[in-house]
Amino acid sequence: MTQSPESPLPPPKERRRLRESRPLTQAQVAERIGVSRATVRAWETGRTSPKGAKGEAYAQLLASLATDPHEGEVRQEVTGRQATVPAPAAPSLTPAQAFDALYAFCSPALVRQTYLLTGRRELARESVERAFQLAWQQWPEVARDRDPAGWVRATAYEYALSPWHGFRPRYRHPEPPPADAADRALLHALLRLPPSYRRTLVLYDGVGLGLPETAAETEASTPAAANRLTHARAAVAACVPELSDPAALHRRLAELASTERLRAAPPTTVRTVGERRTRFWTRAAIAFTVAIIGATSLTLRTAPTRYEAPIGPAQAVQGVPPKAALGPLSGDELRLRAKLREASEQGPERMFPLPR
Incomplete structure (x- = not known):
């Protein structure tokens, strides 16, 4: 076990597990x-060991993360802004809560x-609203997921980057x-990137995921x-030459995301719309099934019995x-012919057979 002069530290793998359990x-x-993010990554992989005051602060942080995860509050920073929210849901909470x-x-932050x-x-x-509607439809599965926030984020990203939005009239023209x-x-430089490169850059330099987590979420190898x-950073x-430094790029991504005042609908509205959409598709599936059964019955009744x-085909x-x-x-x-022409209009006299 790696130790600092003041407080003991858990093994590198345990450090990462404690951080992700909150999640942070x-x-x-x-x-x-x-410290820098690269320093934290080195501590979690075991390449370096925290020392001095930084090591003591790191040890205290890990010790606080090792306490009951249902007590206290969790502070999460996404794209440069912090939000104080309740800790993960306790068993007494209802699914809606x-x-x-x-x-x-x-x-x-996801918007x-x-x-x-x-x-x-x-x-x-x-x-984002569509991703949460799908999450509510599959809530038992999402609630048991190791990273519910990651599940919703991946769903929102997939929906946002779908190429079919270009055929919708409301999205054919660019926004101001x-x-x-x-x-x-910066936004122009981001939109010039291929979607997979843009997503990787936002996850790593914007959200702050590690490279293995980014690779897993984008379904790519490390x-x-x-x-x-x-390649995305180079592009x-x-x-924007002043953003060649990753730290500067991370800061500017946070500033750009925070400049726009974007808010999603209230959670009750998202749940209500999701439930309505579920009922609609359920009824549509029932109606389609009834139509298939009716068509099959009609075919059986009208089909020949012998x-x-x-x-x-015709042959010569x-x-x-x-x-x-x-x-x-x-x-x-x-x-x-001459005899027939000389005869009267009634034709020649009737001929009778002669007896023998």
């Missing part, structure tokens, strides 16, 4: 202690993060850009996530002599 990001822990606590905890991904204020609000020129330049992050630095041989008859063309009349035929 490495950036939040680094700000509380007064637990959902409302998660919504109040995550939705303000700002989604705005960095899309550059659209209305789409950011819609994406930020008023500040520096904010406009080397692939690192490559995306490197942003090419458009086998009818199909009519074969072989061996029939070709029709001969009319030629000149013979002498007998000419005499017969």
